[in-house]
Amino acid sequence: MLVSLGMHGQTLKSPNGNFVLEFSINEKGSPLYALSYKGKPVIQPSRLGLELAGGSKTEFNAEIRKQADPKTSLYDGFSLASVKHSAFDETWEPVWGETKTIRNHYNEMEVSLRQNSTERSLTLRFRLFDDGLGFRYEFPAQKNLSYFVLREELTEFALTGDHTAYWIPGDYDTQEYDYTISRLSEIRKLTEAAKTDNLSQTSFSPTGVQTALQLKTQDGLYINIHEAALLNYGCMHLELDDKNFVFRSWITPDANGTRGHLQAPSATPWRTVIVSDDARDIPASHITLNLNEPSKIKDPSWIKPMKYVGVWWEMITGKSEWSYTYDLPAVQIGKTDYTRVKPHGRHGATTENVKRYIDFAARHGFDGVLVEGWNIGWEDWFGNSKDFVFDFVTPYPDFDLEGIYRYAKSKGVKMIMHHETSSSIRNYERHLDKAYQLMNKYEYPAVKSGYVGDIIPRGENHYSQWINNHYQYALEKAAEYKIMVNAHEAVRPTGLSRTYPNLIGNESARGTEYQAFGGSKPNHVSVLPFTRLIGGPMDYTPGIFEMDISKMNPNNKSHVNATLANQLALYVTLSSPLQMAADLIENYGRFPDAFQFIKDVALDWEKSIYLEAEPGEYITVARKAKNSDQWFVGNTGGNTPFTSDISFDFLDAGKRYEAIIYSDAKDAHYKDNPQAYEIRKEIVTSGSRLKQVSVPGGGYAISLKPVK
The missing domain is CATH 3.20.20.70 (Aldolase class I)
Known part of the structure; x- marks a missing residue:
């Protein structure tokens, strides 16, 4: 169960009921949220808010003061003005993508806050989907908050333990790192080693990481933290309190050290938390797309894969x-x-x-x-x-x-x-x-x-x-x-x-x-x-x-x-x-x-099914080409051999398919024998299964075409 959040508690549930969001305001007037999945806490009570920049440049990189300054605080002194609940359900078609249609289904809670000492308003908008959470800050048009500069965004993600993280170090100028897999408590000592693996040496917190950040708990929950609809704002990194396992947003600064120049009415990007007890659900999630606005290109017919x-x-x-x-x-x-x-x-x-x-x-x-x-x-x-x-x-x-x-x-x-x-x-x-x-x-x-x-x-x-x-x-x-x-x-x-x-x-x-x-x-x-x-x-x-x-x-x-x-x-x-x-x-x-497989493989998809997945170890995906009866399957492994075991139950029942399987040869290895491969043909149906070994650094690819 979630720890009590304090005063003015408000609750939001996902359409399927698996997620529960709790919102509250504590005794200092600071907004807090917490998130659970199937009764398990995912995000413990976590602070929300922002701090505005003052008049001095020297303030921009300073720590947040213990005593709130009403002129710069958008993180305490709030009271609850109103709460509105709503639901939304649509199906839309992307111009191109992993699926022909995407369902955008969520329950929403709009929390309006008022800061009495400054007569300023702040809106927090939460959307709970069946696969996770999106939330953002919104700044309504108002007399006392028109043009303003952000010193810090104070969004927190308070985790429940020393999770396994799949991370790259924080860096304002490159994302081109190999991923490190470690416990959260190990990030500090491993950061410098990770940075030397890249040409960039940008100075950043020794516990800073980039999003999208993938996590796995000891009891098998997969958690992904990212952002959506990044517009007119700095990119979000995450800085870890590695004693308490709390991430705080760390927005890429402008040259003068500020985190953003805004004008109301406006909004921040969405902060996203995707969660599942099945790793396959993480890459299959459409939360990030669904939190963006529909296409602004009225006639996209010229956009072709x-x-x-x-x-x-x-x-x-x-x-x-x-x-x-x-x-x-x-x-x-x-x-x-x-x-x-x-x-x-x-x-x-x-x-x-x-x-x-x-x-x-x-x-x-x-x-x-x-x-x-x-x-x-x-x-x-x-x-x-x-x-x-x-x-x-x-x-x-x-x-x-x-x-x-x-x-x-x-x-x-x-x-x-x-x-x-x-x-x-x-x-x-x-x-x-x-x-x-x-x-x-x-x-x-x-x-x-x-x-x-x-x-x-x-x-x-x-x-x-x-x-x-x-x-x-x-x-x-x-x-x-x-x-x-x-x-x-x-x-x-x-x-x-x-x-x-x-x-x-x-x-x-x-x-x-x-x-x-x-x-x-x-x-x-x-x-x-x-x-x-x-x-x-x-x-x-x-x-x-x-x-x-x-x-x-x-x-x-x-x-x-x-x-x-x-x-x-x-x-x-x-x-x-x-x-x-x-x-x-x-x-x-x-x-x-x-090379024939590269020539044959499609670019745009009717349907995608994640068959097997474990971050950093293996992933197996089946995709049906748009406007076609052809399917393609791909598997990539990791550092050790992996035996893939998949069913072809995604195929149409009653049809026979020719499967051309491109796989690692038995003696293949990414370092010593990378060009050793085998190609074989089989007839499969929706009732068939395949066991296939992928060697270290290996994988396999399959093209499937109906036959009479």
Whole structure:
């Protein structure tokens, strides 16, 4: 049972009755909430509130004062003004996604609070779904709270014990870490070790972690803490009191240390808590999407999932380079004459090379080709804090923009644009309209944008309110030009793809590129569905068939810590409407039978069923292709062997299906024998079962098609 919360207790139950939320105000006038699931406490009584900034910059990073200042307190001195209960139930259709329809069913409690000493009002809105909780702060229009600045958000998540956590360290500038699995009490000592595993060394609390944070209790409850609808606000991290196991929100600050500049009426993003005693329910939850507004794009017919190849992996591995020459130590956009310098001969985005990829895409039925390094400016783009760094419209001399467009169009292939901003936000915004206009001229349907390096304006963080507003500006501007966006290094997604479905992909986590930067943990891809993917799909760039990077670049001794079968499974387990076959195209010619699965697998889904799941150990998913009778199954394992045992009861009764199973060979291993795989065909029905071993770092993939 929950501990008593104090005065003015209010209760809200989920539609199925499994969740109970209790709200109260304590003797200091501070709002509190608690959450239980099937009678078990999940969140103990936890504080809610915010503190406003005062007049001095030195106050912004100070600890919250013991004595509340009425001028800055939005965390005590409240009384209950009113409580309204309501219910909501709808079914909506996403433009693309894991399912054709999504049910949005919740019970809501709107709590209106009044702070008598300041005559200010604050609304707390709670929504309880059958799989968890969403809540946010709302600021009604009022005389005494119009324009205001946040010093801190004081939201707490008081946990019931020393849970197992699947976490990456707090960082204002990158999410590209391998996950650490540990007890909460171990986070402090492990944080520094985790940070040294990444290029970023952002200063942050030694007990700070990022969301989406996955937890598991000793008695088998799975808890996920994240946020939804991140708009006009800084990204939420979590800081842990590791003595009492209480997380407190830690909002990414702006350059001046404040957490947000707001104007009433407005609201914060939703804070989410997804809970189940079955791990499969966590990645299957739609809470994050449901807490976002419906699509603002009235006619989304131009938004189409894409499967693509591209001139990328050869740059990542060091086989070729983004830049055209070595001879320009200081590039001046619009003034440098590239025709007078000698190319170094390792440029990847040449007309000849790109045509090879276009031919490959056309031959194998891929929708698009991504080209990076096509535009001038790459010689000194990184690490120089350079404002005018790219213009996004001028190609290198060896990239025929017009000719490539005509050639791709003649082959029925779309080109995908690349905009690396070098995190010069002002520069990107000053060029954005012309860059998108160029895309329209040459019929580029999608752009991969990048934000590598320190933010300009200098001192800003990648996930602050100011920068998040830029990502949103670029997304909405793209929608005006009917362009889809795949943002890399941007803030992690929070379900905004419901409102703006042209946000067709994000990176925002440690992707395949790190396999060429020393490697990722073999179980990394079995953690991502419980963490990063809670907010939306990831452009993970799977499909690597050659694991020994030195075969592409003798100077790079990295190894891809996955089996070939694992790489196939990722197209199902890491669902995305934008999927890349990321390897060098010549490597696919060595394994044409395995490559067939990448060609066959769907991008958009009628239905998704999570068959098996345990974070960091394994995940098995079955998905039915939209407007098709075909199913696809994917399994990825972890650090140790796993025997998958699944039923095909999701198939239509009375039908026979040909199952093509792509699996690890018995002697496969991600490190020693990653390319050992087997392909076999079986006839299965809804009554069939499959037992299949996935080796360390391995997995399997299945395509299922009805037969007569």
